[in-house]
Amino acid sequence: SGTALSIHQIRLLHRFTSNIVLLYDGDAAGVHAALRGTDMLLEQEMNVKVLLLPDGNDPDSFARSHTAEDFKKYIEEHQTDFIQFKTDVMLRGVTDPLKRSEAINSIVESISKIKNQITRASYITDCAHRLGVNEAIIVNALNNFVRNGMSEQVKAERRAAGIGTPRAATPQQPMAMKAITPLDKLLEVEDLLVQLIIHHGEKLITVKDVEGNDVEVSVAQYISIDLGGDGFKFHNAIYNQIMQEAVEHSDDEGFVAENYFANHPNPEISRIAGLPTGEQEVTTASLQLKLSPEKLRQFVQKDLLSFRTHYITQRLIEVQQEFAKNPGNRELLQEFMKLKQMNVLLASQANTVFN
Numbered sequence: 001s002g003t004a005l006s007i008h009q010i011r012l013l014h015r016f017t018s019n020i021v022l023l024y025d026g027d028a029a030g031v032h033a034a035l036r037g038t039d040m041l042l043e044q045e046m047n048v049k050v051l052l053l054p055d056g057n058d059p060d061s062f063a064r065s066h067t068a069e070d071f072k073k074y075i076e077e078h079q080t081d082f083i084q085f086k087t088d089v090m091l092r093g094v095t096d097p098l099k100r101s102e103a104i105n106s107i108v109e110s111i112s113k114i115k116n117q118i119t120r121a122s123y124i125t126d127c128a129h130r131l132g133v134n135e136a137i138i139v140n141a142l143n144n145f146v147r148n149g150m151s152e153q154v155k156a157e158r159r160a161a162g163i164g165t166p167r168a169a170t171p172q173q174p175m176a177m178k179a180i181t182p183l184d185k186l187l188e189v190e191d192l193l194v195q196l197i198i199h200h201g202e203k204l205i206t207v208k209d210v211e212g213n214d215v216e217v218s219v220a221q222y223i224s225i226d227l228g229g230d231g232f233k234f235h236n237a238i239y240n241q242i243m244q245e246a247v248e249h250s251d252d253e254g255f256v257a258e259n260y261f262a263n264h265p266n267p268e269i270s271r272i273a274g275l276p277t278g279e280q281e282v283t284t285a286s287l288q289l290k291l292s293p294e295k296l297r298q299f300v301q302k303d304l305l306s307f308r309t310h311y312i313t314q315r316l317i318e319v320q321q322e323f324a325k326n327p328g329n330r331e332l333l334q335e336f337m338k339l340k341q342m343n344v345l346l347a348s349q350a351n352t353v354f355n
Helices: 007-014 028-035 038-043 059-064 068-078 082-091 097-112 117-131 135-148 152-160 182-200 219-228 237-249 257-262 267-273 293-325 330-354
Strands: 019-024 047-052 204-208 214-218
Touching (some): 007 038, 019 059, 028 082, 038 047, 038 082, 082 117, 097 117, 097 135, 117 135, 135 293, 135 330, 182 219, 182 257, 182 267, 182 293, 204 219, 204 293, 214 219, 219 237, 237 257, 237 267, 257 267
Antiparallel strands (some): 204 214
């Protein structure tokens, strides 16, 4: 009928099947319609395929002019995976670099809606191959879409928990700002992780160890172990000190990280502990929100994944710059290859952590 599907209708359909084939007229309007609104289906964990009917046919007329068996056979033989369909349609004959970039971003945004880790990773590899784009670039763009898609409810929960979201420009900051660099993004995420340590560092969360068993560790310990396992550390030396002290005192009886750092003898640390933590002040009602260990674990893992993404991107830039000065340096080349492999692995982790 041409009426767009609602979230409620998609969820009703999902009770009966995870597979859906969208039938459209084969003209330009039909192609355009096929590209609209399908991300909602992907977001609801539907496996989406598209079928464009022969010119001059709409779904109703085509169904009426064929037997049920022929109609079903035609669908099975001509249905196309939506991501592949979108890639073919949006990049067909496109040579302008800006339009090509816009099309690739739109395709990656659709992939970011897919929650199944294996499916998403498969699409990333296929997309990079079909588009002739480095997988690491696809992964970075995808992770940006995932982070930007964080719901307003999640943002409100973060603010209420005292861990905020990256702070927006204040009125004192000029409106015309320099381009945001990977290092700028990395430093923003460092702020979020340190907020977690300061406000929740002593709290226990349940995570999996290397053997897949549930273990309880403090937030500060988990962040330290996660980053230290790959030799990562904060760019800000004071932040590293905060993390180290939170870990050292995590097992102390009565230790509360927020009180400890607010009254720290180092004035810079106590100043950081007193910084505002969100896009707006936390209201009295939101302060009453009790943050569950599970929700806290999700926040920690989201920010750690974001940190890793930007850390690796920044380090790749640094290694390339160093390699340009020292061509043939095998250690730099090995580090570069290791970082690229780690970047690709982040794609599958993004699904579990961000969704």
